[in-house]
Amino acid sequence: MTVLELRQRFRKDLAPLYGQNEIDDIFKRATAFLFGWSSLKVGLVPNDILTDEEQKSALNMLAQLKAAVPLQYVLGVSHFRHLSLNVDPCVLIPRPETEELVQWVLDDHSEDECHVMDLCTGSGAIALALKQERPSWTVSALEVSAPALEVAKGNATKNDLDIAWQHADLLKDTIDFSTVDIVVSNPPYVLPSEKKQMHANVLAHEPPLALFVPEEDPLLFYRTIIEQVKRSSSKNIPIYFEINPLAEEAMNVLNVQHGGKASQMKKDLFGKKRFLKFEQ
Ligand SMILES: C[S@@+](CC[C@H](N)C(=O)[O-])C[C@H]1O[C@@H](n2cnc3c(N)ncnc32)[C@H](O)[C@@H]1O
Missing domain, CATH: 1.10.8 (Helicase, Ruva Protein; domain 3)
Known part of the structure; x- marks a missing residue:
């Protein structure tokens, strides 16, 4: 041949x-x-x-x-900002849009000392990129899936970055935000009814735990994160979310309900409303 x-x-x-x-x-x-x-x-x-x-x-x-195995799983490697990350089917393949979420945090924060926490870290992409680009920051990251957390830890070793990992269920466990200054999260946000429009390689090979929220409660993770942060910290902590563009209206309602007076929404590189900074 x-x-x-x-x-x-x-x-x-x-x-x-x-x-x-x-x-x-x-x-x-x-x-x-x-x-x-x-x-x-x-x-x-x-x-x-x-x-x-x-x-x-x-x-x-x-x-x-x-x-229909995605190329990144076949190669075992994916790239995110300046990082080479190992990936396998227990972690979501990091998306280019999420690189923009990291950029938003970096653009807003140039302070030397800061504790940022990445919720639902998966491969560790967001946490690791923030630590690489702000080495003086303290970065912690939380994930419910034990195999995913192992991949994230391996990526920290591979890239020689120090992260405080936490194995916890955001929906069930009480998370301590008392020392945290910034929260960032790309939680599961795809509705089961969106499956019809999804590519075969995503549906068949990426972890459902990383993708889907219950059809009847699309904002489950956002609401829980805002409530957990407000309960645990008296500070006005900004929360940077990646969101489902289809949930824009509902996110606006959630924002108002929780007193997000200074919140902002941003579009991604494809022109879709993809990010919300929740801030009171
Ligand atoms: C959309 S993926 C994001 C992964 C990574 N942050 C990124 O941007 O590429 C969502 C992640 O949330 C995790 N997750 C799902 N339910 C969770 C829960 N109840 N508590 C904590 N993490 C959860 C999934 O295992 C998955 O790794």
Whole structure:
């Protein structure tokens, strides 16, 4: 099999799942990971023949991709801001929008000393990015899933960053915010009724615990977080949320109910209302 034939095989096998530009991007990233190929390989040496070993490993990777396993799980790695994070199917693959949530916190806070807490940390993406970009801050992070927390801890070691991890259930346990200055969270916010519009690879492979909230209570995590923070701390702690754009109206109501007079909403890079800073 030649280099060009391999790309044709990717295009054919992955066509039911992805558009051609996306397939070509997957092909480049997969072959860079496997063989260190440059993105110009197909253009420069289309007729080079793969060794048996190369062909075997490329087709093995393609088989997983064809089964709708996201590329990041196949490679075991995802990138978030300046971090390389290990990911497996017990953690959500960090999204580009969430990088903007981190940026909002950084833009608002340049103080040297600060304790920021990331709730629902998953792979640790938000907590680790904040610690990397504000090394003098104290960063803690909470997660209910023990396997996810192990991935997050591994990512802290991999990136040589120090985080205070907490294994707890936000919906059941009482969380102590008495020393916390800023809260940030990207909690589960997808409604089961949104499944129809979701990509097969997300539905079949990303952890439901990270994605879904009950249809009848879409704001469960936001309400609980605001109530927990207000109960535990007398300070006016800003809470930076990633939100479901479909829940914009309901989030506004929740904000007013909880006295979020100084709150702000922001759009993401796709122009969707995606973030809320709750502040009294
Ligand atoms: C949308 S993911 C966000 C992961 C990561 N913060 C990110 O932005 O990529 C939500 C995370 O919340 C965790 N989670 C779900 N229910 C929880 C609960 N009751 N208490 C704490 N964490 C919870 C999930 O396991 C998952 O890791």
